Each structure stands twice: as structure tokens, then as C-alpha cells.
Amino acid sequence: MTPTNRPLSPHLQVYRPQLTSVLSITHRATGVFLALGAPVLVYWFWAVADGADAFAASQEIFGGILGRAAVFMWCYALFYHLLNGIRHLLWDAGLGLDIPVLYKSGWVVVAASVGLTVFTWLLGYAARGGAG
Numbered sequence: 001m002t003p004t005n006r007p008l009s010p011h012l013q014v015y016r017p018q019l020t021s022v023l024s025i026t027h028r029a030t031g032v033f034l035a036l037g038a039p040v041l042v043y044w045f046w047a048v049a050d051g052a053d054a055f056a057a058s059q060e061i062f063g064g065i066l067g068r069a070a071v072f073m074w075c076y077a078l079f080y081h082l083l084n085g086i087r088h089l090l091w092d093a094g095l096g097l098d099i100p101v102l103y104k105s106g107w108v109v110v111a112a113s114v115g116l117t118v119f120t121w122l123l124g125y126a127a128r129g130g131a132g
Contacts, residue, residue, distance in 0.1 A: 019103055019106050020106065023084065023106045023109065026080065027080075027081060027088075030077035030080050030081040031081055033073070033074065033077045034074070034078060037070075037074045040070075040074075043058065044058050044062065072117070072121065075121070076113060076114070076117040079112070079116040079117055080110075080113035082113075083108075083109045083112055083113050084109050084113075087105050087109055
């Protein structure tokens, strides 16, 4: 048998991305993003508990454009990971494993996580009186 320079099995370059694979990768990425954001959330809770000066300092960080963008992405990751996790729990129960249902539930997860994120942010701004 002569050795060849080709790969032993197909890799990502060979396959066209499908909704199921993209959602699976996104689920893992949001899990990592949430884990990395957890210490930031703990910092914010600490700042709230530590007093007005510490809270004001944390609001300086989170009130800027980069801070708000990071919190917005973290909020989306939270909703996406939660909803897709519920979807996975339904799969564990043997529900929704048909291909058409997989695609429909995948799009529902994407749409619902976007909707919940936007709703949360609109609700948050309404509660603050629209203040920036």
C-alpha cells in the first residue's frame, strides 16, 4: 500500500454548512461565551453590593458602547443557549428528531432568542425611562 497525501476522512472544507451543524457549533460557542462572561457578571454583582462608588465605576465600563455591545451579545447567548438546551432536552426525550422538525425547531430557537433579546433590551430601556 502506498501512502497518499490526501486526508483520511472528509473535513469541514468538504461539507456545506447546514442549519443543524451551525446551530450545534453556535450552541457550544455560546456556552463558552457564557462561561467567560460569568466572572464579569460576578464583578457587576460585587460592584452593586460594594456601594455607590464601585457601582458607578462598573457602570462606566458597561455603559459605554463596547460594554453595551458585550452585554447585548451575552444576553443573546444566554437566551440562545437556554432555548437550544431545552430543544436538546426534548431530543433526549425522543421528541422532534425528524429532519423537518429539526429545521423548524432550529429556526424557532434562532428567532425566539433574537426576539427575547430585543424584548429584554426594550423592556430594560422602558424601565429606565429611555435614559442612555
